[in-house]
Amino acid sequence: MAPALGSSDSELFKFASERAPPIPQRKRERTSLFLNALVPSAFAVLGVTGLxxxxxxxxxxxxxxxxxxEILGKAEFLNPGGSVxxxxxxxxxxxxxxxxxxxPYTGSRIFEGTVGSTGISIATIARARGYDATIIMPDDVAEEKVKVLQALGAEVERVRPASIVDKKQYVNIARQRAKNFGRLDSIDESNAINRPHLIPSSTDSVLVSTTSSHVQFEDDPKENEEFLTKPRGYxxxxxxxxxxxxxxxxxxxxxLWRQANGRIHAFVSGAGxxxxxxxxxxxxxxxxxxxxxxxxDPEGSGLFNKVKHGVMYDRKESEGTKRRHQVDTVVxxxxxxxxTKNxxxxxxxxDDAFRITDAEAVAMSRYLVKHDGLFLGSSSACNLVACVKLVRRMGWSEGQTVATILCDSGNRHYSKFWNDDYLRKANxxxxxxxxxxxxxxxxPLESR
Incomplete structure (x- = not known):
């Protein structure tokens, strides 16, 4: 008997499914794969990392x-931590x-040196996975990033901007904090028990310390409960x-390749x-x-010179001879x-590089809000200025596809990039x- 008028959706679905012809197993599998490809989030994801x-x-x-x-942007600002x-x-x-x-859930702590976005992402995932996080960052980054990190429960340490050759540079401090993780505040610091041990890793860049006293032992470390459960600094x-x-x-x-159906003529991106x-x-x-x-590449960076001229920087731009202030670049x-190795x-x-000025990046961000309703951050704006310049340089106008990354939104840039008073003072x-x-x-070409 057909369901009565006003029946629930579940009753209607049950009635229809009971009377539907059976679908062959192979066809069901193909249909399932097709639907999953179209709607990858058709089922509940496992926590925030599933987003x-x-x-x-x-x-x-x-x-x-x-x-x-076709200018296409990968909307990375829609990730749960707000960025790529x-x-x-x-x-x-x-x-x-x-x-x-x-x-996870051993009292371990992740350390990272960052200007903000990676720190926010680490703090988000650390909370979901049962880790603590310590983020070291320059003291001239947008204040919004600090507030987000603190809201996520991360320990934030702000330091003066410095060259990578300076042991007080934020990345170097993060490495040192991880190395010293678990050190006990005792009178006798020469006591080996009070010094954390380093765990060998597959690369010399990643550093992992442990408070366990059993790092070198004959047994399989996976079977050593004391080693496995002790906190680590990463x-x-x-x-x-x-x-x-x-x-x-x-x-x-x-x-990106799948979403663009393999039709990409150019890919544009900044590099941090x-x-x-x-x-x-x-x-x-x-x-x-x-x-x-x-x-x-924004102002003050040496990568443009490296790509175009084979050298990393002009003498005046050398890290170590030029101190970074807020006015160097707002990006x-x-x-x-x-x-870096990456x-x-x-x-x-x-294949090519474009130097993007602060004025161009700011102009692009305001233009996109006005014409597209897109509220983007500074690196996204830089990427889109470079897309326009590339299209002009290539002379494209016949539907070619240029893809880029929309790294984050403008909501973590209110105090600087989206602050007209700040920009005015920085000229x-x-x-x-x-x-x-x-x-x-x-x-026309003949008039150029």
């Missing part, structure tokens, strides 16, 4: 329509657990950690640690060697004056007309 990745690919309508091409760095943090922690370097080192590259080569890159442009760039090049990979998250993986596949204009001029139709 990381599979971000949408977004067409930037205003830029695409003005240029006659969620992928890196998750992969670093996953790999550390897989290698036995970290064990220095993640996003700049040198290969997991950074792997997160993008095995995750972001394949997602270098993992994104290296991992995604290597992947898209492996699928089509003709894809142009371009770097978006956070990308730009660096040293070669950047070294990127250099062979970078950075807020002028969307800069982007409007970049988008003006090019004159």
């Amino acid at each position: 990381i990745g599979n971000t949408p690919l977004l067409r930037i309508n205003s830029l695409s329509d003005a240029l006659g091409v 760095k969620d992928r890196v943090a998750l992969r670093m922690i996953d790999d550390a657990e897989r290698l036995g370097l970290l064990r 220095f993640a080192d996003q700049f040198e950690n290969r997991s950074n590259f792997d997160a993008h080569f095995e995750g972001t890159g394949p997602e 640690t270098g993992g994104t442009i290296a991992g995604v760039g290597q992947y898209v090049k492996s699928m089509n060697e003709n894809v142009v990979v371009a770097l978006a 956070e998250g990308i730009g660096i004056n040293r070669l 950047i070294e993986l990127a250099l062979p596949i970078i 950075i204009p807020v002028n969307p007309a800069i982007v409007e001029e970049l988008l003006l139709p090019l004159p």
Whole structure:
């Protein structure tokens, strides 16, 4: 008997399913695979880490329509931690657990030096996985990032900006904090019992210490309960950690390629640690060697010079001779004056580079809010300025596809990048007309 009018959805579904013809097993499997490919989140995900990745690919309508091409942005700001760095943090922690370097719910602590986004991602995942987090960061980063970290329960230490050769530079301090994790405050510091032991890892960049007194023993360490349950200090080192590259080569890159149906003419990205442009760039090049990979580099960074001229920096830009102040660049998250292992993986596949000024990045962010309703952070704005410049340089106007990363939203940049008073004091204009001029139709070739 058919269900009565007003029956519940479950009653209607049961009635329909009981009368539906049986579906062959093989067809059911194919249908399931198809639906899972279309809707990867058709089932409940396992906690906050299940929300990381599979971000949408977004067409930037205003830029695409003005240029006659497809400008596509991977909406990484929709990750639960609010940025592309969620992928890196998750992969670093996953790999550390897989290698036995970290064990959850043992009182272990993750240490990282960061300008903010990676720290927020680590703090988010650490909370979900049963770890504590200590984040060391320069004291000139946007205040919003500090507040988010503190809300997530991370211990935040702010230090003055310094060169990587300075032992007080934020990355070096994070390494030292991890090395000294578990040290007891005793009168006799020469006592070996009070000194944490280092656990061998697969790379010299990642550092893991343990308070266990049983590091070197004949038995299998997996069977030593005292060793397994003691707290550890883990220095993640996003700049040198290969997991950074792997997160993008095995995750972001394949997602982007699939979402664009394999139709990508160029990929544009900034570089802070270098993992994104290296991992995604290597992947898209492996699928089509003709894809142009371009770097978006802010003021004060040496990577543009490295790509274009083969040297890392002009003398005036050398890290160690130029102290970083807020006015050097308002862009956070990308730009660096040293070669990391992840950047070294990127250099062979970078075809072009664009130096993006603060004024251009600010102009792009305001333009996108006005025309697309997109509220993006500074690195995302840099990437999109570089997309426009690349399209102009290549002379494209026939529907070519340029993909980039929308790293984070503007909601962690209120105090600097999205603060007109701050920009005014730093002599950075807020002028969307800069982007409007970049988008003006090019004159005929014969008149150029």
